[in-house]
Amino acid sequence: MIKFENVGLRYGMGPEVLRDLTFEIAPSSFQFLTGPSGAGKTSLIRLLFMSLKPTRGLISVFGRDTARVGRSDLPSLRRRIGVVFQDFRLLDHLTTYENVALPLRVLGKSEAGYRADVVDLLQWVGLGERMHVLPPVLSGGEKQRAAIARALITKPEILLADEPTGNVDPPLARRLLRLFIELNRLGTSVLIATHDLALMDQVDARRIVLADGRIEIYE
């Protein structure tokens, strides 16, 4: 569903931070993206989400060459990808419920049609009791789960999560991991960027390892 061929990325006139990346992400697959701090994990997620363009090589997303995707086609392609950013990006003036419902509101859906889905999803991530509070009073782990729910509400075909367990204690990290595994079991592809070795050791999953701008894949 996503294919990279000899992809390279540099910022401005700087050195190439990603080099010769060739790999695929299959439908319904589960993988970790790992590597030391600064290795390029966030940059790779931005390439996958098409918020950055590669400086060379080919990226195809759902069969479309991203270099040929026009501005008007980008939103509909992006809707098929859920992203959880490292800094959550929740809107502080909207409740947890409203934050999670926002992608549907933007699509012009009616609240009567989506209310039950949003509540179900909030319960699934364990935020049923917290849906009417504003993000500033949520704990780090609760914000994390709200961001995950918001990424999932449009039923994306792939979920990209950047350090989703970076702000939570080990028991909650294990719970989030179980949630991602369950999501994958239901058919969604999952890519989790992390440098948490203990987390990765809990699942026998594919590892895409970034080092010095290149990748090695351990199936």
Ligand SMILES: Nc1ncnc2c1ncn2[C@@H]1O[C@H](COP(=O)(O)OP(=O)(O)OP(=O)(O)O)[C@@H](O)[C@H]1O
């Ligand atoms: N907007 C930018 N402009 C210039 N250089 C950047 C930019 N964003 C990232 N870089 C550089 O690209 C390299 C990869 O950064 P990136 O944030 O992708 O790594 P990372 O593996 O996600 O790191 P971390 O685990 O610390 O979040 C780093 O050398 C970083 O300094």
